[in-house]
Amino acid sequence: MKYFAALLDALIVTPSRNGKLRLVRDWLAATPDPDRGWGLAALTGDLDLRSVKPALLRTLVADRVDAELFRLSYDYVGDLAETIALIWEGDRAEDMPLAEVVATLSKAGKVDAPAIMTDLLDRFDSPSRYALIKLATGGLRAGLSARLARTALADFGQVQLAEIEELWHGLTPPYLSLFAWLDGQGPKPVAAGFAPFRPVMLSTPVTEGELAALPPADFAAEWKWDGIRVQAVAEGGTRRLYSRTGDDISGAFPDVVDAMDFSGALDGELLVRADGIVAPFGSLQQRLNRKTVSKALLRDYPAIVRVYDVLVWQGEDLRGLPFCDRRGRLEDIVATLDDARFDLSPLVDFTTWDDIAAHRAAPPDAVIEGLMLKRRDSSYVAGRPRGPWFKWKRDPFIIDAVLMYAQRGHGKRSSFYSDYTFGVWAEDGSLAPVGKAYFGFTDEELKQIDKFVRDNTVDRFGPVRSVRANRDHGLVFEVAFEGLNPSTRHKSGVAMRFPRISRLRWDKPPSEADTLASLRLLLP
């Protein structure tokens, strides 16, 4: 437990992806079975103990600490688990195998959970108490995605991430067979029978010039819809909806899962469609990142899968077939599915690349963000091979905005003001912040912006500087973004998707930057 607690604390303070990967990899290498499997499950979010509710923790701590002193402490620390870990008196600092902690917590019922928790809190030191509370209440918040944890596992075992992902959802903690395989002590576990995730095939961007060198007749074209990529798998009585990274998102989409009365694995775009009209991404966002979903959400934001490929059907693996053959099978398959939840991604007619360019310039639906071009002879392969699948996205939206605030970066960029909030002119003549961006510029440009920020600071709030920005003086950014959503969280009423700095306009006076009114015209 101590070593796991130390891993959690190290992950919290390590900003870089590679640093986190190294920490998890080293931890897996140094920790024996079954503890490493339980720890890994905790990191990937596959350990669902939830035996302890925050209310119980508050009761336990109230028995030990004066309520007023606890309140003052909690106000200051801001996190319940951390406050309790720090305030709880007990310096026995015992260690305990993680497996034993997990076993103890999973046995805990409503009646004995208080006594079990108290006993463990008494036995541990503060970092272990923190880890214990995070394990018991669910949600480690260690700044590590499930996918990154699996990437560390693949690094540790010297295998491809795709191999891990394909196996993952068929396995349960503490993953003894998986580790045996990765250690070279056993066979590769078999994935079938559990509706496993199949690693997805990804596309690479392409430009008009690059397309000119390719024969149009070799390709099929489809619209690129602005939803999220999903894989719907129903096999052997198990149904799962996966994100493109292999995370199981079934819980948030019971409407789709209920309609998955087939046997196979389909690849498509998850969208919200109401009254036959595909809703903008903002509507889909209402449904994402939820464990459960309310009736109202199901009614107001009904989800569908716009299917564009079939990987497995009725036990037959179709991934080796060429695209055109899979497509033929797919059209027959989709015709048998519940059309309230599944529809077919239509092919786009074209003869020349100019036709494609024209389609791209004038898509028939606002929720289209470009075109997909797929070689007719391409089999379905995991990863991002260059050549078989291309995406040709529509041009990003571009506006000119004025730098308003700059915040210091982290890690390597901690001595630079590298995160920028920018604004456009509101009706009352003031600047309204409309977005934040922290990339899109070169290291050299970063230095120049940093200098501008330092030379033009008008106010400071902790790590944030307010920068001189009026009609005659300020720095104009050309900002590129993928779309605009209405937002109640932002004062400007709009939220940008994927904003980045596309150009520095040192030459442009701030008075010529865009207005909020012109930005609002881009709302869907």
Added chain:
Amino acid sequence: MIVPPLLPRPEGLYCPAGDFFVDPVRPVARALVTHGHGDHARAGNEAVLATRQTLEIMAIRYGADFAKTHQAVGAEWVKIGEVRVRFVPAGHILGSAQIVIETGGTRVVAGGDFKRGSDPTCADFEVVPCDIFISEATFGLPVFRHPDPRTEIARLVTSVAANPDRTHLVGAYALGKAQRVIRLLRDAGYDAPIHLHGALIPLCDYYASQGIALGELVPATHAGPKADFAGQIVLGPPATFGTPWARRFPDPVICFASGWMAVRQRIRQRGVELPLVISDHCDWPELIQTIADVRAEEIWVTHGREEALVRWCELQGQKARPLHLVGYEDEAE
């Protein structure tokens, strides 16, 4: 006590019988200064009484003319009007003192900033039983239990060895914390040269002149290739990590030596990669131990988490009140 021996005023804590202030935040005619930190020792007072080392530190920080007159005071009584005072060690930083004030049969001890753990860079805190003890409360919440600073320094030494390509950039307050971190490193057997931001050099030199061995210290002003700083320890005031100065170091590991580093949220806010919980203030157990040790009739609590310490006193049946003085900062914030 009908006439209070000391009372809070906007300038600071005032002693009517002696007509002086303790650690005034604005210039006054006569100031008694507990220690050299900027929020306690300010320039511009007419007369200053402090320990010899605090006066010397003030001269380094503010110039020799930091006050019109000054007088070094130690453990021997000094009379000021109707009052007599003496300065005894507070264990906070070099020269830091508690001020013992006796007036009309009442003994007040103004603790200033203090800590109880042993520290080779300053004299240990001395318990002075009194009627009124004025306690700081910087870490006055039961969540603060500082670990042994030697285990914290051991983590720094281990990290330096494990990251030979990176510079360890250790944020430490220029007076007290920096010298303590250096001395802890030396006591842990780290004998390589330690690089210093320019702001730290005069005070490190002063500590060395007072017989506190800090080993070889070099200015971090070298203009050669970045790689020269790989595997090295560099100390600087935390605020300098956000300046172009910090860019000369390869892939720095940002470290911060402070009692606040016990709280993960603070660690995250500051973008610290290696937090070192090393404090020059009492933690919660030391604060309540001190309250028990001085056996005072009344505890006055000032700067920091006043309410929590006062609450604790109430729970013990110990008379206590918050002073609500303004102008004092949290440690290295």
